[in-house]
Amino acid sequence: xxxxxxxxxxxxxxxxxxxxxxxxxxxxxxxxxxxxxxxxxxxxxxxxxxxxxxxxxxxxxxxxxxxxxxxxxxxxxxxxxxxxxxxxxxxxxxxxxxxxxxxxxxxxxxxxxxxxxxxxxxxxxxxxxxxxxxxxxxxxxxxxxxxxxxxxxxxxxxxxxxxxxxxxxxxxxxxxxxxxxxxxxxxxxxxxxxxxxxxxxx
Amino acid sequence: xxxxxxxxxxxxxxxxxxxxxxxxxxxxxxxxxxxxxxxxxxxxxxxxxxxxxxxxxxxxxxxxxxxxxxxxxxxxxxxxxxxxxxxxxxxxxxxxxxxxxxxxxxxxxxxxxxxxxxxxxxxxxxxxxxxxxxxxxxxxxxxxxxxxxxxxxxxxxxxxxxxxxxxxxxxxxxxxxxxxxxxxxxxxxxxxxxxxxxxxxx
Numbered sequence: 001x002x003x004x005x006x007x008x009x010x011x012x013x014x015x016x017x018x019x020x021x022x023x024x025x026x027x028x029x030x031x032x033x034x035x036x037x038x039x040x041x042x043x044x045x046x047x048x049x050x051x052x053x054x055x056x057x058x059x060x061x062x063x064x065x066x067x068x069x070x071x072x073x074x075x076x077x078x079x080x081x082x083x084x085x086x087x088x089x090x091x092x093x094x095x096x097x098x099x100x101x102x103x104x105x106x107x108x109x110x111x112x113x114x115x116x117x118x119x120x121x122x123x124x125x126x127x128x129x130x131x132x133x134x135x136x137x138x139x140x141x142x143x144x145x146x147x148x149x150x151x152x153x154x155x156x157x158x159x160x161x162x163x164x165x166x167x168x169x170x171x172x173x174x175x176x177x178x179x180x181x182x183x184x185x186x187x188x189x190x191x192x193x194x195x196x197x198x199x200x201x202x
Numbered sequence: 203x204x205x206x207x208x209x210x211x212x213x214x215x216x217x218x219x220x221x222x223x224x225x226x227x228x229x230x231x232x233x234x235x236x237x238x239x240x241x242x243x244x245x246x247x248x249x250x251x252x253x254x255x256x257x258x259x260x261x262x263x264x265x266x267x268x269x270x271x272x273x274x275x276x277x278x279x280x281x282x283x284x285x286x287x288x289x290x291x292x293x294x295x296x297x298x299x300x301x302x303x304x305x306x307x308x309x310x311x312x313x314x315x316x317x318x319x320x321x322x323x324x325x326x327x328x329x330x331x332x333x334x335x336x337x338x339x340x341x342x343x344x345x346x347x348x349x350x351x352x353x354x355x356x357x358x359x360x361x362x363x364x365x366x367x368x369x370x371x372x373x374x375x376x377x378x379x380x381x382x383x384x385x386x387x388x389x390x391x392x393x394x395x396x397x398x399x400x401x402x403x404x
Contacts, residue, residue, distance in 0.1 A: 004360060006359065008273070011214065012216075013216055014215055016214035017401065039364075040402040040403060041325055041364065041400075042395065044360050069218065071212055071275075073210075073273075075362060075393050080361065123242060127391070129331045129391060131331060131333065132339070137284070140284070157208065157241075158206060158208065158285060159285075189329070189393075193244065193275065198242045199219065201242060
């Protein structure tokens with residue numbers, strides 16, 4: 001199943017090019033399992049979901065550790081019928097077909113608990129879009145139930161859910177949302193914004 | 203029908219707060235038709251689709267005219283079953299139910315042609331997500347056919363379509379995609395990134 005993301009990193013700094021270039025080496029440990037292409041708006045990262053979220057976390061944390069106010073914005077997609085298959089992408093692991101939503105919520109909460117701590121505090125907002133399914137709200141509501149029960153839940157917002165906490169747990173929660181909800185081999189996208197070092201406190 | 207957007211503006215500058223604060227007055231002519239709430243990640247703008255896209259355009263152009271590399275990122279949504287209705291939101295105008303996709307493509311292309319020129323060049327990428335419909339790919343492909351036939355089409359990308367041109371035409375195209383495709387009263391979201399003054403040329 002084709003899976004990947006269009007990822008952009010926005011450092012709010014005159015030296016935005018330097019911050020971005022300095023963070024890119026954080027992708028190196030993941031590069032052999034990813035295909036990466038950059039243009040003037042975003043970077044396409046194609047690969048299996050678990051590697052995708054680890055790579056986005058490491059890229060963002062490397063930029064945020066500079067202390068600059070940084071934002072990562074990503075459109076993450078799997079199973080799009082319009083995309084060609086790619087051998088670099090592997091199926092979702094660790095999820096049996098037809099697992100009831102309640103079990104998936106519990107497993108996702110547990111996975112976030114066990115996520116590595118990376119020592120970078122972030123806030124995040126996320127929307128899940130399961131496409132082509134008649135019961136899309138059941139899967140969205142299941143995903144929201146998971147996020148609410150997880151250690152990184154912050155508050156509901158219009159059109160999205162706000163998370164906050166350590167980047168390790170927050171990106172783990174995003175990965176769980178992406179793989180554990182929506183049809184196992186269906187078309188699903190995630191709209192993600194992660195922010196660190198904002199001068200605004202809410 | 204509830205419609206609105208979570209909008210973020212990212213000026214790549216040490217003076218990002220100044221650029222954002224300086225651009226906010228561009229929203230003033232639209233404020234009486236919108237409800238606006240800001241937190242540390244994004245600004246919620248609730249209101250009718252035509253006002254939403256004009257307001258986002260004016261906000262972004264005011265920031266971009268400073269010459270700073272700026273990005274606007276937005277999650278635009280209508281008809282979400284989880285959102286309460288709001289009297290400030292009005293139904294989509296100028297679209298009869300059951301209009302065939304071909305007619306909607308033609309009408310959208312024409313609307314972009316007639317968009318005001320605002321004198322700010324931008325690039326953009328957009329994804330359309332019609333939710334809860336079995337035939338979601340027909341509407342996505344109809345929308346892509348419109349974008350390809352429009353004056354602002356740049357190129358296809360994985361998971362999205364890239365546009366470029368004057369901000370007037372580009373935001374008009376986004377408004378057409380949002381209102382003219384997907385079920386007339388269904389749940390639909392748009393994932394939008396608009397960029398100006400990037401030092402990267404592709």
